[in-house]
Amino acid sequence: MSATHLQPPTGNCQYFVETGHYVCDEFLGFYETRGGLEIFGYPLTEAFDDPTRGLRVQYFQRARMEWHPYNPEPYKVQLGLLVDELGYRYPPARQEQIPAFNSPIHHYFPETGHVVSYAFLHFFREKGGLDIFGYPRSEFMYEDGYIVQYFQRARMEWHPEILSGPQMRLTNLGEIYIERFGIPGDYAEPRPPPERGGPYPTPLEPTVTKLYISASVRYVITGRQGVQTVFVYVTDQRQQPVQGVSVSMVVHYQSGDQRYEFKPTNASGFTRRSFDILPSPPGHKVVIDVTMTYGDLTATTQTFFLPWW
Template sequence: MKSMRSFIGLVMILSLLAVSPVQAQDDDHNKYFDQTRHNIQGAFWHFYQNINEAETFLGYPITEQFINQDGVLVQYFQRARLELQNGEVHLSPLGTLTYKTGVQLRIDNPLACRDFETGDAVCFAFLQYFDEHGGLALLGYPISPFEYQDNRVVQYFQNGRLEWHPSKPEGQRVVMGELGAIFFNSTGEDPARRDPVLPLDPSIRTQVLSLKVRAFPWKAVTYSTDQQLIFVVVQDQTFQPVQGAIGQAKVIWTTGEEKTLPVLIDENGIATLPLTIANQAYGGLVTIDVQVSLGEQSGQTTTSFRIWY
């Protein structure tokens, strides 16, 4: 019996340690996230590593750490903000700071809900998510009931907002709202802090994780015999220009005939494709299908222009 009590006590202590504020660490450990092209370092990185499913709970960093207008060391993430106060890392109370009342949905189900001293209850899948992601120590107390906002069921907590996404797969339908990005945009901080940066570790090479491809014609309408330019723009996951992507553009003329042009993206993330138009049908539509790739990443888009006369 004594050994059982000792075991239970140990489990309780470990549970508390898992969600307690993390002490600032005087080290240079860091990680670079290509998804947003920002670093996490020191105490913030140590805190991040100790969060269950941090990449979905906090999201990726959208700034570097910096001293904000209140003189506090902070770092913004997609879904949260971390701050260093008195040597400890905490989640900022973004739920409290951003809460606006929506259409309230009252639920009375004692078997599926847990009441809190704020007068609000957490229920169903929100309660499961709450328990699995630090509970009071991370999300804080609920400060609203279920509410209907922007065509979605949500619930606010002191440090965040939970959202219900029924179209997502089972087990992924409760999502932390992107209050970090929302609050950053409302604070008056320098927007340039969100600009991508290089890794703190110079040995790390940045990676292109996705290609965003756009194309558009120089002239939306041309003569049946004319000159035209097609511009192809390729950017990465952070909307930075991608150099060296290659591919092809398939031009489908008004007659149904096809012409293929090579695409080579320059250092500015742009390719310019000249087209000679000859004897096309009046009022017809010329379509250009563009496909480009870089390593394992690929992207495609379509544009068009109209033949006038």
């Protein structure tokens, strides 16, 4: 691998210290105006000429950008159909699932035979529609513990347990694609940051300015004795996991409160704490207040369980 090949690129670029890659020129303009981190995530490669497609492309955590120089504006930058390429396709909606007419809460797409509804439709319309997501490739469905829906260019996940941040998230399809098919050459290798005084600003280490916390219990309905576990996940304003967050919880029983400390969150932003359930009246909801602290930042959320037998 030549040192010259790994030199910073020229042009209007931004360097992402989180992954060690640059986004430049037309791809950077598209990134900044069409959703940024929320939609695309961080870059996983440099831009490169893909011989299998005859296009200049760049992979991000959740997407692949493609440069189509002969398209009219504003369609020169397109997003790859990763869901189609990964083979995620599902039967069309049944006749009884198709709404009689489109509305603010339901929209039928005859092009692929699927319906988009509720929070998925709101996110679809608010965040770019067909240009960003493409047509739906499934109905909403339950997978991996969440309600999800596939589109040609994205997989949406609804996270109702997140009380203090966006509940709709996008799957990291770019990562899945690279893991399955790989990347030619060394374009996924991290690049050195720009030198101070270079053509674009020297990047700063990312600063956590806001925290989002979600908490859930292993058993929503339990016996009046036994062991319960609370799971906590913490992300920052970029929807990236935060390590080293201090987490505590207060479990509110009729007989009094119990306080517990968690281990700090790991590199994936997760921590958990198990505890013995104290005797409680059947059918009485036990509320759990979860608090986390990271430097000067704090956030809180709630979860609960129901002792029954």
